[in-house]
Amino acid sequence: MTDHRASRPHNPAPRRPGGPGAGRGQDRDGRGGRAPRAGRPPSDPARQAAYEAIAATHRDDAYANLVLPQILRDMRLGGRDAAFATELTYGTLRATGTLDAIIAAAAGREVARIDPPARDALRLGAYQLLHTRVPAHAAVNSTVDLVRAVAPGAAGFANAVMREIAGTDLDAWLTRLAPDYEADPVAHLALVHQHPAWIVRAFSEALGGDLAETARLLVEDNQPPPVHLCARPGLIDPAELADEVGGAPGAFSPYAVYLPGGAPGDVLALAEGRAHVQDEGSQLVASALVAAEVEGEDSRWLDLCAGPGGKAGLLGAFAAQRGARVTAVEVAEHRARLVERSVANLPVTVHAMDGRLVGDDPRLPAGGFDRVLVDAPCTGLGSLRRRPEARWRRRPSDLPPLTRLQRELLGAALRAVRPGGVVAYVTCSPHTVETQVTVTEAARRSDLGVDFVDARTLLPAGMPGLGSGPTVQLWPHRHGTDAMFLAALRRTS
Incomplete structure (x- = not known):
């Protein structure tokens, strides 16, 4: 059996800012914890904030990057407590699948059979035991207290499970539970590196089957993004x-x-x-559209899927320098309002409408644009560093409706661009079905003449790891960016 440690570097347990014992941090006695809205002030606010954020992501399908800041504001947490709550929240969500496997082994039952409040508290506690320098007694006691508040009948059960987990370190748990690498490398990497197996498989396929590089990507995917x-x-x-x-x-x-x-x-x-x-990868792919050569007029640009507005803001700034104007389209009304705020005082007009209506709406005339950006809705597998809960929320069944929408939007973009103009197709996913397959199918099904532009020539000279073209896939472990995909197409007729 291949030792799992060969596929991942040793990472020392994360330390809170200020060193050991700073503030009310990892040396705390672990007392406290309350149910959300239980009516009494938390005696352990950082852990309580983390629990409420984790519970919201699982109970309400919320996004941690949206709910946690609000929870921290409501609880008036800042400094070391806020940093500790953030570490616990994102770390626990990132490791959920692996933590569940360990909890199930320690409990002798599937986690699906554990009451959700107790389950979330156990995940939070297991993360402290296995991934931080919180003393075992503090992690156990604070978790039991939290379970006593949110699921009173499960306190004894939680105490037994936490003590069982505390008796074995992370490496030993992974050695015990991870499938043999030689027999099933994808399943092995999935458990060790805290990703669902189907995502590991998709990453491996996009990297040409290189499992060593896939492991490096998974390691990087688990690092907090800058x-x-x-x-x-x-x-x-x-x-x-x-x-x-x-x-x-x-x-x-x-x-x-x-x-x-x-x-x-x-x-x-x-x-x-x-x-x-804005992630540097998003800047690069938006800038690539502007770097492409177009024949003739160059004053009418289109951002076909503009929400929440980062790329529209960058395109608007470019357009102001070049005497061009951007039409930004976003189907969701609330996201269209976000775009409007992002592009204030820039030459950008925002429409809340379906980008697939090219030619049917006078605001989107067929052949009416010189440059078109399609930042298509996707699984978001390229930004799992920023959305730790997304890796466990997404399913392979999400792909068919998304890829159909992607092809329709790219087809609309090809109708919108005039002959001689350029379309940039972008996704924040490296899944080949959302990237190469979607682009190839959309180009094949179009009755318009379409040529690929070598996207590598549209990025800064000297960038490493861009492949053989004509499309480009950026990677966290190669470029320090989200895993953005870029294809550039020129309409020829």
Whole structure:
């Protein structure tokens, strides 16, 4: 049997800011915990905040990046407590599948048979035991107290399960539970690296079956992502933005700045609309559309799936420099409003409508645009670092309706662009069905003349790991970006 440790580097347990024992952190005595809205103040606010965020993601299909900040504000948590709650929330959600396997083994029953409140509390407790330096007694006691508050009849059960988990370290649990690597490498990597097997398989296929590189991708996928800022061209120089936030220039995008820490909402340039938060990969694929050559007029641009507005904001800044105008389309009304806020004072017109209506709506005339961006709805498998719960929420059954929509949107984009114009098709997913298959099928089914543009030529010179073209797949472990896919097509007739 191949040792699972050969497929993943040793990562020391994460430490809270300020070192051991700083604030009310990992050396706390573990007392406290309450049910959401139980009517009494939490004696352990960081763990309570984490529990409420985790419970909301499973109970309400909420997104942690949306609910946790609100919970922290409501509980007035900041500093070390907020950092600890964030670590617990994102770490527990990221590791849910593997934690469930360990909890099931320790409990002698499937996690589906455990009452959901107790199950979420056990996940939070198991994460503390296996992935942090929280003392075992604190993790056990705080979890039992939390279960006593949210599922009183399960407190004894929780105590027994937590003590069973505490008796074995993470490496030993993985050695015991992970399938043999030689017999089933995908299942082995899935358990060890905290991803569903179908996603591991999809990543491996996109990487040409290279399991060693797949393991490196999975390791990187489990790291908390940095915050990337985009300096809007013509509105702020990237060096000025880097100086303002104390950050560093991006590795590839000339507009990227890496935020070293703190809340992006505190950055003045963001409040003034001179910059916005955007993954460097998203900056690169949006910039690629503008870098492509078009024949003739170049003043009418279209963002066919614009919400929530990051790429529309970058395109709008480019358009202002070039005397062009952007039409931004977003089918969801609330997301269209987000786009409007993102593009304020830029030459962008926002319409809340279905982007597939090209030619049927006078606002989207067939052949009426010189450049078109299709940032298509997708599974989001390329941004699992930022949405830790998404890996366990997505299913293979999500693919057929999404790929059908992607083909329809790309077909609409090809109708919208004039002959000689360019379409950029983008997804935040490396799944080949959403990338290569969708592009190939849409081009094949179109009765318009379409040629591929080598997307590698539209990205900064010298970028490594771009493959053989004509499409490009970016990767967290190769480029430090989300796993963005880019295809560029020119309409010829």
